[in-house]
Amino acid sequence: MTSVKTVHLSRTFKAKKKDGGGIVQALRDVSIEINKGEIFGVLGPNGAGKSTLIKILCTLLLPTEGKAYVAGYDVSRDYRKVQEKINMVSGGETSGYGLLTVRENLWMFSQMYNIPSKAAKENIDRLLKEFDLYEKRNERVRTLSTGMRQKMNMIRGFMTDPEIIFLDEPTLGLDVGASRIIRNFITEWIREHPERTVLLTTHYMAEAEELCDRIAIIDNGRVIALETPENLKKLVTTEFPFTMVATGVGHPERVRELVGNATWKENDEGALKFSMILEDESIIADLVSMIVEEKGKIIHITKREPTLEDVFIKLVGRGLD
Ligand SMILES: Nc1ncnc2c1ncn2[C@@H]1O[C@H](COP(=O)(O)OP(=O)(O)OP(=O)(O)O)[C@@H](O)[C@H]1O
Ligand SMILES: [Mg+2]
Known part of the structure; x- marks a missing residue:
């Protein structure tokens, strides 16, 4: 069963003046299909178009050309339907209020997401424990380290129990311990919910290899390979x-x-x-x-x-x- 599909998807931007103006082609003719139950990786150098792809699939940006479907809905037309099915977490995001505690922030998000109070409380405490952040629940967010903050962002993303979750560089800049907890959570989550889907971008080869069922390598807006990690390695030798x-x-x-x-x-x-x-x-x-x-x-x-x-x-x- 397909959960994400793009058809000849392209996106251009007007380049910033400081970059010399003109047109930037961030995505070119990207056609991919991602199945339920997959952890799908998008691997590429800086500026390859990874975040642009995720933003289009999350309805934060519109395609310039082509189509994208998430959970069967057209991201341009049925964006509200798409939004109900998904969540997104970016590495290095600074969401929430620094003056509120971890738990207060998560509670605030749960209310924004309209999660019923009892379920929200239970979910938050369970996830705080799973991410090894329970001890920090009453700390103000501005005092958290990068790793702790990213764990909180992950809890925010997963607490809505999305059908499809988009993770843009979820372990960017984190130490081995925090990365490990996040990776283990992702694999466990899919194992327990095989009808869900994870699309993640990463710079870390080892992470892509360890986590992903299939990997799309993108460069300059174009998908240049799409395979399982094993098959990708067969390409070289x-x-x-x-x-x-x-x-x-x-x-x-x-x-x-x-x-x-x-x-x-x-x-x-x-x-x-x-x-x-x-x-x-x-x-x-x-x-x-x-x-x-x-x-x-x-x-x-x-x-x-x-x-x-x-x-x-x-x-x-x-x-x-
Ligand atoms: N809002 C924007 N305005 C102008 N150009 C943009 C905009 N967003 C992205 N771009 C350009 O589109 C291209 C793709 O950017 P994108 O952020 O998708 O890359 P990325 O693969 O996520 O890179 P990184 O690894 O650095 O996060 C880049 O050349 C970038 O400069
Ligand atoms: Mg990016």
Whole structure:
């Protein structure tokens, strides 16, 4: 079941004077379909169009061309319907009143969202505990750290129990602990509510890889790849670079009989260091039994896995940072 769909979606802006004026094409011909139950990631460098896409889907911006549907509703026409189904959290947002406490702020939001009092109270306390923020519930928001503030924003977003939640860089600038809590919450939430949908943007490759079922890589307003993390990594290599260090191997040339491209040299400890590229990982088993037959001893075998970073560099022509 589709929960978000865009059809030839484009958006332009008048460039700011300080950027030299003219037209900025923030999104170009973006057609994507996101299913219920998915954690869908949008990965791209600064200025790629990630926030523009999220803002259109949240009805904060109109498309210049093309269509976008959220929960089956047209974001341009049925924006009120869309608004009932969704919520949005941006990293680094400073919502709420600094003079109010965490709980008072969340209570205020629950009233803006028309959540009945009893349910709101229960929800807020439960979420405060899940985000490990319960101890801070009576602290004024202006005294909170960035991580604590972002946890509060997340609680604000999730307390309406949205059908679809949009998270724009939810862990931007947070430490390992706060990021971990937020990521775990997101995966748990989808696990418990498989009919919901998460669309998130991120700069962090590891985050996209860990969380997302599918990832759209966007650059310069255009979707240049859309795949599962595993398939994205297959784009960079179908081969496996290996090194193997072994001692007591009498006939290293036998390794070359197994793997034509194997090379080796002796290291300082007198062990042999083999380098090879395998087209098929299953050959490792043969390699190991061959060394054992030779009465050799394998010190280690290392394989470098392709990373999303490799994919990104190959597709975009530069790294993310
Ligand atoms: N209101 C606006 N007026 C003019 N240009 C804008 C406006 N909003 C976005 N842009 C431009 O559109 C392009 C896409 O911006 P967007 O904020 O969507 O990128 P992003 O991928 O979210 O980047 P970041 O990683 O920095 O958050 C950029 O070139 C940006 O300068
Ligand atoms: Mg952005």
